[in-house]
Amino acid sequence: MTQLIFRKPIFFLLIFTILIIVVLAILFGIKAQDNKLVKCLPIQAGLEYLKSQTNPDIGLLREAPFAAPHIYWLNNDNSLAAYTFSQLGISSLGSEITQKVQQYGENSNDFIEVVWGESITFPPHVATSVLLMQVGQAEIWQEMHNEGPVFEDWAEYANLGFLGALNTENQGEHQEAVRIFENTMQLFDNTGFKDKSFNSIYETYKLALALYTAGKINVEYADRVTLQKILLKMQNSNGGFHTHYDSSFAPTGDTNTETTAFALLALSAVVCEP
Structure with missing residues (x-):
């Protein structure tokens, strides 16, 4: 009897220890994906860049720090940035920007919302740019x-x-x-997308769109690592992504909100691991 009484605490301690291990394993499994994103330095730098583009007086992100410091696009830039924040753990900021977009105009344009799972008219209409208002030097536009x-x-x-x-x-x-994805990938020439709009300079956001789309439709393809490595080369020390690059992979053009948002969504789709 004495021996059994002595062993009971040990038995319960063992059960308790096993339960703790199981709970920790479950919690770790749930958070594993998020932790990879949190530790992804390019994503964190990109998020800080996007935050820095916000004008506190109007609550919107500008198009670019040098090329267009006073231009604020509701769509695609700010709606896309809001979605990016919401997907990458800063949902409160994403909600604030969405509210501001709705305050000034609309957070959809029958085009960009396809990125977050909605259906749009396709083929899309050619873009029309509308100046909604001017607040001091700031111009608020809608595409x-x-x-x-x-x-x-x-x-x-x-x-x-x-x-x-x-x-x-x-x-x-x-x-x-x-099928559409695979056909579009045929435009990739191992440097970038040489499509109908190509004019000796490649566009960075098309790399990001390829990575993001593949992740969303869950398709395997041979060029993923190449695309990701090129995309990461376009990140500036300020955290933003340059809009264009040449055939030598040298970044050109300013960094901007739209390109950076697409890049961060792309990196999150591949968990930032080349």
């Missing part, structure tokens, strides 16, 4: 895709091809989305 000519040649543009793949996936047509 619209609700009327006028449409991109009948959308498949010849990498960005539209990837957005088309996302739109098709959002409508539940997975195999067709994969």
